[in-house]
Structure formats: structure tokens, C-alpha cells
Amino acid sequence: MAIEWGLIQSAISAIAGLCGVWLGGQLTSKREEARENERSKKETIYLAIFVVAHLDRFANACLHVAFDDGTEEGQPAGGGGCHAPTVAPPTFDPLGLDVNWKVLSADLMYGILGLPYRIEQLQHHISGAREFDEPPEYMEFFWARQHGYAVLGLEVSELAQRLREHAALPSAPREPGAWNRDDQLRELRDKITGERDAYERRKMEPSAVN
Secondary structure: OHHHHHHHHHHHHHHHHHHHHHHHHHHHHHHHHHHHHHHHHHHHHHHHHHHHHHHHHHHHHHHHHHHOOOEEOOEEOOHHHOOOOOOOOOOOOHHHOOOOHHHOOHHHHHHHHOHHHHHHHHHHHHHHHHHOOOOOOOHHHHHHHHHHHHHHHHHHHHHHHHHHHHOOOOOOOOOOOOOOHHHHHHHHHHHHHHHHHHHHHHHHOOOOOO
């Protein structure tokens, strides 16, 4: 009986030792996890503040392009009375930003890192519209350019807002009745769509017979 009790005491001591090791490991793991979560949170906030600023600047530049109808002070901006762009299109190079993209969700990372390709697609579309367009107004070219950058600016603005929400940052302040970039982009997008649709309808109408 004394031997059995000794075995039981040894077993209890061994189990207690193992439980102590396990508990110590768990506490260490929890501390490491808490430190990693805190570090990831700080990196996410830094990334969001830094990248949102770049996205907002890009969306503002898209608005300037969307306003560009090829004129200056109401007169054609190009030589020979032709309309010509007065605003250079913006660029965006996310890989040139020194941030840890891995802290983002997959959809946000895909949306932001995919912007250069989205810009490239838009430029190809605009170039195609210019190739078959006619002077002096180059209407198809400017419609494609203005509408494309209005839509792109709205997409980028939405990305910036999603990034703010992801990092729990406050939304951009909006005063009632104050100027708003996104409202301007939507107005330009809809205005250009309406003008183009009206032009296409006129083309389809039968010519008036005198």
C-alpha cells in the first residue's frame, strides 16, 4: 500500500509539473499573441492613414481630369481650333509605398494593389476612343476620358472609405451643403452619360425631309 501511495504521489507531481509547463506555455503564447495583435493594429492604422491620403489625392486628380473638356476659358485648348487635354492623368504606384500590405484583408489588398492595372485598362479604352475620333471637338475621346476618370475617382474614393472602416478611422467630415468631391464626380459621370445618350439618339433619328 505504501508503494502504491508513493506511485500516486509521483504521478500527481508529474501531472502537476506537466500542467505547470502547459500553463506557462499558454500564458507565454497569449502574451505573444497579444503583442502581435497590438503590432498588427498599429501597422494597420499607420497604413490606413498613409494610403488613404494617397487615395484621396488620386481621387481629387481624377476629378480634375473629369472636368477637362479640352478647352481653356471656353476656347479650344489645342492648335488649329482643336480641343486638347489640359490636365495630365494621375498615376498611382502602391508598391512604392513603404507599408505592410499583408495586414489588410484580401479584398482591400486586391482593390488597392490592382489600381495600376485598372488605370492601364482605362488608358487603353481612352486611346481606342481617340483613334477613331474626329477633330476639332474629339467628342468620343473626351467623353471616354471624362466619364472614365469620374467613375475611377468614385471607385478610389470608395476604396479609401473601406480602408478607413477597416482601420476604424473616422470618415472624412462632410458639412451639410458644402462642396463634396464625390458629389461632383457623380454629377459629371451622369452629365456625360446623358450627353452621350442624347447624341446617340440624335444619330438614330431619321433625317428631316424638306
